[in-house]
Amino acid sequence: MHEHIKERIKTVIANLNALPSMPEVVTRIINMVNDPNVDFKLVAEEISRDQAITTNILKIANSAYFSKGKEIASVEKALVTLGMKEVKDIVVVAATKQVLDKPVIGYDLAKGELWKHNVAVAMLAKKIAIDKKKKNLADLVFTGGIIHDVGKTVLAIYVASTFKDLIQSTVDNQITFAQAEQLLLGFDHQEIGQIILKKWQFPESLQNIVRYHHDADDAPQSDIEAVAIVHVANTICQMAGIGIGGDGLYYELSGKAIEATGLDDSELQHYYGITPELLKMARQIM
């Protein structure tokens, strides 16, 4: 069934030009974060060369969420006041907005819904990391949250033409929507997302977050904590209806992932309960 669609998807992902693109400077900045010998001045120069991105970066950097009240007039100032990791997060927000802030037909998401969802997941994931004393993961799970559903933008048109069968398959086979995508289309939105991140040459830990955000139990040991945090943040946002689409809640909440985050029941409920405040925060940078 749907063999012709499987073939078409294979052709699309084999053709890098058919996948969303990412300015090279963004890739370079993401990879710089893990380099202890980075020269801030060089990074600032690198970013400033792209005028469009710079304007957006400064706008986002001056949101209350990132600026914490300080005025940030230049990329250099942002690097000095906020640090390399925060600036990297800001660059990712600025650069991925154009990929994600659009209607996603097959998943029944109006314009802005997927973007809102990903921003909310990023912010919640970062909050969980900080609250659980895993500050070293804060920027990674934020970036991972921002892009975790990027695969949906490419898979959407194929989901649109097979939607009824996908839902039927989840119910008949008692599988998740992502597993139904795999079964009927040959790929799920996590795998497509990973392929997009490979094209962008984003680091492997980010690829793993995207690839396993619904399959946290299968994540490689090295990234299990980061994947688990994004998995839980994503589930909470879906349950709160933030950017919930036609695929609804046809996913699995992993007990193993909850364990890996170290969150107890009352903490989980607390995060779900603060989603309205989370949304207000998300609007600041959307």
Add this chain to the structure above:
Amino acid sequence: MSIELVNVGVAQLKIASSPVILRTILGSCVGICIYDRNKKMGGLAHVLLSKATNDSQPEKFAETAIPALIEQLLRQGCKRDFMTAKIAGGASMFKFASQTPLGLIGENNISMTKKILEEKKIPIVGEDTGGSVGRVIDFFLEDGRLKVKAGGHEEYYYKV
């Protein structure tokens, strides 16, 4: 003439009159739509959880939001005798470990909603709850009908 469409966010409560349409998007949350068929006026409460923990925002919880909604409608001159309710939402994750209370939030929201409406003697005349679907609901104050869009198809609830 175009009819005004008002979005009701998570943990918000809004009331309006005919011909306004109140819209909200629901996951595990429950949307409670109360309509006064005589005054053609109604309101929608979008609740996240069944009852308050140590949070002070009454709109978040079924236990406090529903009485607040009824109160607001009464203050606008609606009569309890003409009020009916329709409820939607309360979905759950398709799969979750049975020991996870997070998985039960949807069900708890539905049962608390029903309990409070019964206490307040507002009959439920339409219900589209449970399962694992996300729902976009439109509450038409023109005649109190409710449109529920879920998993790619639409359902109407006309009874008031």
